Amino acid sequence: MLIRFKYFNKIFLRLILILNWINCTVIAQEKKQIEILHANTIEFDKNSGTNAKKLKGNVQFKHENAIMYCDSAYFYSEKNFIDAFGNIRIHQGDTLHLFGELLKYDGNTKIARVRNHVKLIDKESTLTTEYLDFKIAEDIGNYINGGKIVNGENTLTSEIGYYYAKQKMFYYRKNVVINNPKYLIKSDTLKYNTVSKIAYFFGPTNITSKEDFIYCENGWYNTSTNISQFNKNAYLKSNKQLLKGDSLYYERDNGIGKAFKNIWLIDSSQQVIITGNYARYREKPEYAMITDSSVFMNYNDKDTMYVHADTLVSVTDSTGKEKIVRAYFHVKIFKQDMQGKCDSLSYTTADSTIRLFHLPVLWSDENQLTSNYIELHMANKKPNTADLYGNCFIISMADSNKFNQIKGRNMIGFFKDNELYKVAVFGNGQTIYFAPEKNEIIGMNKAESSDLIIFIEKRKIKKIEFLTKPSAILYPIIKAPAEEQKFRDFKWYTKSRPDNKDEIFFWQDE
Numbered sequence: 001m002l003i004r005f006k007y008f009n010k011i012f013l014r015l016i017l018i019l020n021w022i023n024c025t026v027i028a029q030e031k032k033q034i035e036i037l038h039a040n041t042i043e044f045d046k047n048s049g050t051n052a053k054k055l056k057g058n059v060q061f062k063h064e065n066a067i068m069y070c071d072s073a074y075f076y077s078e079k080n081f082i083d084a085f086g087n088i089r090i091h092q093g094d095t096l097h098l099f100g101e102l103l104k105y106d107g108n109t110k111i112a113r114v115r116n117h118v119k120l121i122d123k124e125s126t127l128t129t130e131y132l133d134f135k136i137a138e139d140i141g142n143y144i145n146g147g148k149i150v151n152g153e154n155t156l157t158s159e160i161g162y163y164y165a166k167q168k169m170f171y172y173r174k175n176v177v178i179n180n181p182k183y184l185i186k187s188d189t190l191k192y193n194t195v196s197k198i199a200y201f202f203g204p205t206n207i208t209s210k211e212d213f214i215y216c217e218n219g220w221y222n223t224s225t226n227i228s229q230f231n232k233n234a235y236l237k238s239n240k241q242l243l244k245g246d247s248l249y250y251e252r253d254n255g256i257g258k259a260f261k262n263i264w265l266i267d268s269s270q271q272v273i274i275t276g277n278y279a280r281y282r283e284k285p286e287y288a289m290i291t292d293s294s295v296f297m298n299y300n301d302k303d304t305m306y307v308h309a310d311t312l313v314s315v316t317d318s319t320g321k322e323k324i325v326r327a328y329f330h331v332k333i334f335k336q337d338m339q340g341k342c343d344s345l346s347y348t349t350a351d352s353t354i355r356l357f358h359l360p361v362l363w364s365d366e367n368q369l370t371s372n373y374i375e376l377h378m379a380n381k382k383p384n385t386a387d388l389y390g391n392c393f394i395i396s397m398a399d400s401n402k403f404n405q406i407k408g409r410n411m412i413g414f415f416k417d418n419e420l421y422k423v424a425v426f427g428n429g430q431t432i433y434f435a436p437e438k439n440e441i442i443g444m445n446k447a448e449s450s451d452l453i454i455f456i457e458k459r460k461i462k463k464i465e466f467l468t469k470p471s472a473i474l475y476p477i478i479k480a481p482a483e484e485q486k487f488r489d490f491k492w493y494t495k496s497r498p499d500n501k502d503e504i505f506f507w508q509d510e
Contacts, residue, residue: 080107124194125151139165226252255283308504322350332504337418398434447472
C-alpha cells in the first residue's frame with residue numbers, strides 16, 4: 001500500500017507540473033509583449049528606478065493587430081506598459097482609428113486610456129470626447145464625462161457612453177441627445193447602431209419636430225427610414241391632436257401610424273375624443289380608424305355624448321377643417337338627456353348633425369323615436385331638431401301596458417332645453433292617446449289625419465292640432481279593443497336603452 005501511495009504522489013506531482021506549464025503558456029500567449037517599431041531616439045531612464053525606456057520622435061509601437069503612434073513615450077517593458085504623449089494615434093486594421101494627446105496603454109489588459117481631444121473614427125461614425133478608455137481586444141470603448149458622435153446627418157451627445165465596435169453599437173446614458181435636421185431626440189438611456197442608424201430607447205424620451213412631438217419610455221426609431229415604434233406611456237401630438245396608446249408605430253415621411261391597446265385620439269379643437277384598442281392613422285389627408293371597444297366622445301363643460309360601435313372612422317371634410325366621424329355596426333349612444341342605437345351612424349361637425357341608419361332608435365326622456373332614417377341636428381352640443389323619414393313612430397308609456405303613440409310617414413321633433421316639446425307629422429298621421437284623469441286612465445283616443453302637430457309639456461301630450469280634417473274615435477278605457485291599442489309595426493325597445501355610458505358596450509337584439 002505504501003508503494004502504491006508513493007507512486008500515486010509522483011503521478012499527481014507530474015500532473016500539477018503539466019497543468020502549471022499549460023497555464024504559464026496560456027498566460028504568456030495572452031500577455032503578448034508590446035513591440036517597439038520605431039523611434040528617433042531611445043534612452044534608458046536610470047533615474048526612475050523602473051528600467052523604463054524613453055522614446056522620442058516618430059515613436060511607433062505594435063501590440064498584436066494594433067499599431068500605436070506618438071511624439072514621445074515611456075515604455076515599461078517589464079510591466080508591458082506605455083505612457084505616451086503628443087499626437088496619439090492607434091490604428092486597428094483599416095476599420096478603427098483612435099486619436100488623442102495622452103495615452104496609458106496596458107499590454108496585459110489591452111486597455112488604452114486616451115485623454116485630451118480624443119477622437120475615435122470608424123467607417124460609419126466619429127466620436128469625440130476628452131476621456132476614453134478603450135479595450136483593444138474586445139473593441140469596446142467608454143467615456144464618463146461627455147462625448148459627441150457624428151453619424152451621417154445625426155449628431156449624438158451624452159454624459160456617459162459605451163461603444164461596441166464589433167457590433168457597431170453605441171450605448172448612451174444621461175442627457176442623451178440626437179440632433180437631426182428634421183427632429184431632436186432627448187432621452188435618458190439610448191442605444192444606437194451606426195450601420196442601421198436605429199436608436200433604441202430605454203427611458204423617458206422626447207422627439208420634437210416642426211410637425212409633431214412624440215413621447216415614450218421604450219421603443220426604437222430608424223433615423224434612416226424615419227420609421228419608429230414607441231411603447232410605454234407613448235403619445236404623439238400633432239397640431240391640436242393627441243394620439244396615445246400602449247404602443248405606437250409611426251412612419252414620419254408618410255404620416256402613417258398605428259396604435260395598439262388603450263388608445264386615445266384627442267382633438268381639442270373639435271372637443272372630440274376617440275378611444276379603442278387598435279387604430280390606424282394618417283396625417284394628410286387626415287384619417288383615423290379605431291376598433292376593438294371603440295368609443296367616440298363629443299364633450300363640453302356640462303355634458304358628453306358617448307358613441308360606441310364595432311368600428312369608428314374619423315376624417316376631415318373637403319375644407320380640411322371640419323371632422324366627419326362614421327360609426328359602423330352595433331352603434332349605441334349615451335348622453336344624459338338622450339340615448340340611441342342603430343346599425344351605423346355619421347356625425348359631421350360642420351353642421352353638428354348626427355345621421356342614424358338602419359333601424360335607428362332615439363330616446364328622449366320618456367319618448368322613443370324610431371324610423372327608417374333619422375337626422376339629429378345639434379345646437380351648442382344640445383339636440384335642436386330630429387328629422388325622421390319613413391315608418392316613423394314616437395312612443396311613450398302611459399302605464400305599464402299602455403303606450404301613447406304617434407305614427408306617420410315623416411316627422412320633425414323639436415327640442416327645447418334637451419326636452420321634446422313639439423312634433424310635426426307629415427303624411428299618414430295617426431295617434432293613439434290614453435287620456436288620464438286624476439292619475440287614472442279613463443279613455444283611449446285614436447285619430448287619423450294626413451298632417452298634424454303634437455305639443456308636449458312636462459313630458460306629456462298636452463294638445464294635438466290636426467292640420468287636415470281628422471277621423472277620430474274615443475273609447476272608454478274598459479271598452480277599448482286590445483287589438484286597437486297598438487299600431488301595426490309597434491316596437492318597444494326598452495331593453496336596448498343604455499342607462500349609463502358603460503352600457504353602450506352591450507348589444508341586445510329585440
